[in-house]
Amino acid sequence: MDLQLHELGVILPVKAQPGAKQNAIRGERDGALCVAVTQVAEKGKANKAIVEVLAKGLGLKRSQVDLLGGETAAQKKFLITGVTLPELQALIAAAIGE
Secondary structure, three states: OOEEEOEEEEEEEEEEEOOOOOEEEEEEEEEEEEEOOOOOOOOHHHHHHHHHHHHHHHHHHHHHHHHEOOOOOOOOEEEEEOOOHHHHHHHHHHOOOO
16 A cells, blocks of 8 residues: 655545445555445545545544545545554554455
8 A cells, every 4th residue: 555654644545436336445456545435426526425434444533534636536645634654554454354
């Protein structure tokens, strides 16, 4: 996973999969966390849903998950605050069952 340190937290790369059958964190692909959401990719609906799935799936508050880049792209970058890089790695490993 290509996690990067940021002055405010950790940058988490995400591969978005909008329009899926269910909301889920689906593992890792090409250095990014795959997140499937039922929302379609229009007017930021999928981005909001991804924030929800990440927060719930990683045991974080919604306020700790911010979209940094890739608003209209499948490859997105989220800023995760309030956790260290090793803590986030452990949360991700638990979420994807590693």
